[in-house]
Amino acid sequence: MAGEDAKNQQPQQAIVSKRSAWPSAERDDDPPSGHTPGSVFLDKRLAKRNGLARMERDPANIPWRFLGGLFLLTLVLYFAGFYGVEHIRSRKGPWVVTFDAESAHPTMTIRQPALGIDGFQVVFKNSNTNGLTSGVVQFDNPKLNAQPMDKTPESSQELKQKAFPVPFGECIYQDLMILPGVVTMNLLGHEIELMPSTLVIDKNEVPWSTAGAQVTLEPHPKK
Known part of the structure; x- marks a missing residue:
């Protein structure tokens, strides 16, 4: 009996040793060390809220900059064209x-x-x-x-x-x-x-x- 128990314990110990040899990997949904599940959920909500706020701010800033630059470019082209044509028209004099x-x-x-x-x-x-x-x-x-x-x-x-x-x-x-x-x-x-x-x-x-x-x-x- 003692011999049979020893034989049965050896495979179990081998399985345990193999499992312990595998590298431990945390799942993506596991909370990082030092974080509770509640704090992780709160961090995700804050990150999502900050991302939405950034998305709301960026479209509001980019069009105004684009429109302002377009207006200045149009103004420069207008004056350059006007004075260019006027120069061509009058350069030889009357x-x-x-x-x-x-x-x-x-x-x-x-x-x-x-x-x-x-x-x-x-x-x-x-x-x-x-x-x-x-x-x-x-x-x-x-x-x-x-x-x-x-x-x-x-x-x-x-x-x-x-x-x-x-x-x-x-x-x-x-x-x-x-x-x-x-x-x-x-x-x-x-x-x-x-x-x-x-x-x-x-x-x-x-x-x-x-x-x-x-x-x-x-x-x-x-x-």
Whole structure:
């Protein structure tokens, strides 16, 4: 009997020794050492609450920062675009025309330094000088001949420009979208158009490179 009991105890001791040799592993749901189940549950609730609070704060902060940055970027692009376009529009400067009614013959002197035009003269020979005045006109204000849309028989909606006075006559048209642009005037019975590429007098082109930089006009014969 004693021998049989000894045989039965040996396997049991071996099983116990094998179990004790295995590394002990705590389950994920087991409370850490030094924590009671109640304190672990409380820690989880606090962590969850802090996570929700962080989720509630972050979306509120990120959109405001994003919108603020987007607004500043839009503002910078707006001013950069506005001043960039304005610089392109005005970088060459306007036509500057000097009207001299006190010389022997009424004379207009045209200047546009950016185009290399400096002192081109148009002399109105034998023109009536009664009531003529001298002066300098700088064509840089598109509002001088602006006029609202007007309906005409030729077009249901045609933009017309109103003439405004200048020495020796009137300006009947100007396109100042990009300076110096195009300016058309009726002066002492002649139509004179200033264009960057050429000078046009009574529908005839006169190159800016004309010898002597001067053109003399005679009055039109009376019909």
